[in-house]
Amino acid sequence: MLHPRRSAQHVLLCDLCETVPLQSHCELCNVNLCVNCVGKHLLDSSTGHNVVSHLQRRSTPNYSKCPKHANEHSKLYCEKCNIPVCITRVSSGKHKHHKISDIHENLSAQTQLLQNDLKELENIICPRYEEMAYNVQTEKAEVETNYGELITAADQQGENLHREITAIVNQRKADIGEMKNKHLSTLNKNTKEIAQNITELEQIISDLKSILKANDISLTSTYKSRNSEFRTLPPKVRVTLPSFSTQKINKDKLNKMFGSLQSLSINTEYSDTMKSPEAVSSAPIKSLLDEPQLIATFNTGYKYLHSVSCFGEEVWTRGNSKIMKLLNLQGNQLTSIQTESGNIPEDIAVTRDGDLVYTDRLKKTVNLVKNEHIHNVITLQGWCPLCVCSTSDDDLLVSMISDDKTQTKVARYSDSTETQTIQFDDQGHPLYSSGVYIHKYVSENRNHDICVADREARAVVVVNRSGKLRFKYTGHPSNTKTSFNPFSLLKSAGKSSNTKKPFDPIGITTDSHSHILTVDSNNNRVHILDLDGQFLRYIKNCQLDAPVGLCVDIRDNLFVAEWDAAKVKKIQYYKQG
Template structure:
């Protein structure tokens, strides 16, 4: 049988030494043995051991022998230790006091679970991996065609310029081939990873089938599900083939006018997660209140307040100094943390694990754990602005380049960059540039929502970075231009954004349709967050007050 600490694809090992592949099975003691350990096992003359070749062992229904009381069947199942036991062990032995159940019912339940996992692997997960492998092959074929067209275009332009352009033609071809090679290399690497997962899945599926077919309770009782490890699919590589831009031939400017290729673009998307068959259904619909209610106000004692992030018993805040404060609903200071650099933090967020994360002007993203500050990310050439924590416990960070000419959203798993979002499908910037914050939040449907203050829009892309929509405000009940600052989402997939100039909150559905405003006497709203009970917390910049509002 498989040792419970060993994975499904490994060789079956001896139960005694746990290092050498098994060969035999003692039917009296119900253990597996290697050639060396057989002799040691038979040296115990107090028992009449019956050692047989492993493949000739007798399959048992629900009467596996107790390892402590060799002549007794295991008619019970210890829930705490997760093994079959005999009645003597359950009543008087080391399992005394443990919760026990009928071994037949337990093994039947485990068999059903194994069958469900097998069905999920065969019908839901494995086909997705096959589909991804097919996708990579299709993209490789497309690369061949499209890069061929690029080469043809370069050749045509080179013929137009005759011999004096030959050197430039060769350089451009080299650029194209290098980009193609990198694209193909990336796709090949992605395909190899998918293929390896498929091989593992086949091995696990085969093993699970053999367990079911063997009718061996000892194998079934030690079965451990590994489906969760495969529900998160591998990253999906998205390659963007550049376009060739020919120019009118000017002899003195051949090198510049020949044409150019944009930088190589390889975008690795975060792998989708296959929902399990037991996945929880959507939460019940909570209607919006016609009249929202202000239920609490928290005085933060800053001169200017910039953001707020919720925890179970209070809110983290940051303002116009280098101290981040944890306050309860009665404005009592519970904890304060000073930034490691001494700078004013640029943004804060509380992770799913309850730890505080802040971005700093020194180009770092930092984690506060047990009041100790750990630098997670240090940037070069880019400066972090705002940050949010995702459902998968990643961080999404908005950042601008040092020259303020470019802006992007980057996903991090721990300290590792896994995704960069900067351009739409036509190569145009998704976000405005310039030195202004862009608050960010992940919606329940995994859309990434950015409040682009300078761009005067809420920009929403899907989890792959593809633009879904831009919301540029609603004409009713507003006096000044729409300038969104803070942004958050709730359990209903509503998007809430702070309209700084018009002293209100816009509520949108997940597709960008305006639903209604929240006013509640707000003044210069900036940072937003929603707690697990869908209470909205609004950081008012100039009053330095956090307002708690019920709107559902």
């Protein structure tokens, strides 16, 4: 039941005199006071006071009871002991020379800490756990399919072996039948010859008996003996029967012939510990220059330059030629590599070890150049490779399009094994556009996000490491919206215009602060985004002319490939130090 003085039907009265309506409130003592009792309350100097208008009072916290004084609440805070204390305890000298503060101040700080923890749990930690749970569920859903494919492969191999064995058995049986017929033919011929001789012998015997019975001198005198002719018997045919020698079935060889099953490998990969918001905010961040500086420009010798990839103080370049060139920062050629097929490479990248990787769209291959020798590491079936990048884990990310131009995806390869496919969002919609104009440049961020410049969609599409869509960036709002013209670069090359054209992302790269940089070829500029896709600023005042590709070196210097001029420009966009 409500206290009668606190009831909604009664005027709220002073806690001390209990007769006069309250007007003030002491927040430290949690006491309601009238104007007459304020002075009396302040006479108690054993503790501090904070008297405010009753209407301005803060919400009253639930004070804990003092463990030493059961009838009192702990309304003060000892900063040395780090515990709430009551007024009596402070007055007793137990906390002499200790700093005693308002419990509200400590409560405010603790409340802020709770709010920060809640925010981090809700916005950062819990979503990561939910993402992990989602990925595990997805993997579980794929188990039946994956193992079903293994069983199908085993059945297919069994059928293949059965077919081969049946063919061998039928061939052996045919050989045996042929030998049998030849054997019988030989015996039949021998039988016929013997039977013919027997017939003649029987005729001679019959004739002799007739001569002897007739007792005719003329017949007897004309008789000529043929016994010597038949004393030599016909040749006897001896045939050695064929034998069938079987080999003992070697189960080990048969197992190897059937095919090996790689053992199941279960490894526990411990994830990186997420940094707290405080740690992230305190990390040293270099400041972006208000006006990026053009440091160097050098020619590449191509008629048209397509892309550039950094390696230390050198850059690999790709143009309208089957030759890929390694240049120093003065533009001098250090070495060159010709594609194995003689085709123009679709894209190039440099691995963590400094080896060149290039894609051959026509041959459907991804190739690694190591010690100037070309090794085919990936050959696709039904898909054409487009662009490639090497990740911090030394994997390869390859964007590709189906042969019929209806599907586009990004695949991750460890060595030559495909370990991940990124193609659809959570609703089953394609993440990337498909069609005739197929530029899909790909890069990995420091937080393992996978960033794709989808030119036909006029968007930068960013997914996290597990392939879940994080955001799409479709350009700064100042860019006008018009239909896609794939030949805009060719038409506008070398021409200047003050008219803003649609966002035209081609090349893409990331830097040490997880900033995303993408070429906007239509407008001769580079967009800089933060790791969450928020636009930061342009790089546009460095005389860029038809930029089409870019990369960042270990010092966060930007290298931009210019298509029509076939030049590389080195740009500083961070402040030094």
